[in-house]
Structure formats: structure tokens, C-alpha cells
Amino acid sequence: GENVEQHPSTLSVQEGDSAVIKCTYSDSASNYFPWYKQELGKRPQLIIDIRSNVGEKKDQRIAVTLNKTAKHFSLHITETQPEDSAVYFCAASRSSNYKLTFGKGTLLTVNP
Amino acid sequence: NAGVTQTPKFQVLKTGQSMTLQCAQDMNHEYMSWYRQDPGMGLRLIHYSVGAGITDQGEVPNGYNVSRSTTEDFPLRLLSAAPSQTSVYFCASSLMTGRGYEQYFGPGTRLTVT
Numbered sequence: 001g002e003n004v005e006q007h008p009s010t011l012s013v014q015e016g017d018s019a020v021i022k023c024t025y026s027d028s029a030s031n032y033f034p035w036y037k038q039e040l041g042k043r044p045q046l047i048i049d050i051r052s053n054v055g056e057k058k059d060q061r062i063a064v065t066l067n068k069t070a071k072h073f074s075l076h077i078t079e080t081q082p083e084d085s086a087v088y089f090c091a092a093s094r095s096s097n098y099k100l101t102f103g104k105g106t107l108l109t110v111n112p
Numbered sequence: 113n114a115g116v117t118q119t120p121k122f123q124v125l126k127t128g129q130s131m132t133l134q135c136a137q138d139m140n141h142e143y144m145s146w147y148r149q150d151p152g153m154g155l156r157l158i159h160y161s162v163g164a165g166i167t168d169q170g171e172v173p174n175g176y177n178v179s180r181s182t183t184e185d186f187p188l189r190l191l192s193a194a195p196s197q198t199s200v201y202f203c204a205s206s207l208m209t210g211r212g213y214e215q216y217f218g219p220g221t222r223l224t225v226t
Contacts, residue, residue, distance in 0.1 A: 002168040032212025043217040095212040098143040098162060104154040
């Protein structure tokens, strides 16, 4: 089955800096890669996703890049703000498959 | 449109007790799933269902049962609670987008087994 590794497990940045979270996956047939944000005590919510026929996708301050050859993908947050503080999860699946495999999460802290 | 709802929000059980965590969605999604979330372990799939009458095991199914008699409801049953089942449980339903299956999570149930 699919295995997703996520790094780092914790990340602390100053407000205004950029943050990068990286994930690797094992199943070369995976082609759907979503990222979820979970604020303290809340449910995970989708913030951005990408399919493997696209190398990069941007949504305002958030971007995701994908290297299918190396089987890794990354989340980039620019101009971080305190409200970006949360746990971020990457995930992978085949787009034809219902089942997502999640990474273990990254706790991002943005210090004002 | 309430999305995905879960009850109860909090529950304390004694070892050996049984209970059912409720999950319902009003988005007519075919696919529903249950996850548990433990510190440092991410979200682990317990059971999932691809439609009414169809369920299957995920990564960590032991000690849990599910059934899916309607599209809307997907309850999770703990047969004989153990301290190792102390966790936060999330139900999710999925919508197929052009890219893949986007999951919508419920608010979670925090379960403590003493």
C-alpha cells in the first residue's frame, strides 16, 4: 500500500517568513495530492490539491509543487501570518481510489 | 446543508463498555470513512464505505465495527472499549472532483477510555 512520509514534524517561523513542508510517497501510481490544515481543536480542512499532470499550483500565498519522478511534493506558504499556525497534513491517493493515505502532520507555528 | 455531523462531541467510557459514534452527511456523497487521530500519528483509516450496504476495513480496524444502511449515515461501533482506543475520531465523506476524491471531515468525537 501507499506510504507517505512528512517532514518536518514541527516548524517555527517568524511572521512574514516563508514556510516549506515536504512529503514523499511510495506508490508510483498515486496521482492526487491534497493538503489539509487543522487548527487546534478543529477538523482538517482542504486548503489545496494537485494532480500529477500538473507540476505546480498556486492559490494566493499557498503553493504546492510536485516532482513525480522523485515522488515528492511540497507545500509552500509565503508571507506567513499568525493565523497560518496549525497542523498541516499531506496525503496521497490514486484519483480513482477513495482512500487517502496521510502523512503524520507538521505543526507550524508563526511567531508575531 | 449541515455537511458532516458527528455525535457525541465528547465521551468517557470505562474499559469493556460498548458504544456507537454517530456520523451523518447531507451531501449525498457515496464514500464515507472513519479515521482516528492520535498525537504524532496523523490520521489513520479505520473503516470506509463506498455506498449503502458496502463497507471495508482500513489500516486500523480491530475493535471497531461499521455498517451503512443508508447513504446518509455511517455509525462506528466500539465493541468492548480499551484504553488504546482513547483518541479523536473523525468521520469524513468524499466528493469526486476532477482531480480526486476531496474529503469533508466532521467536527470529531473526543473519546477517553479509562
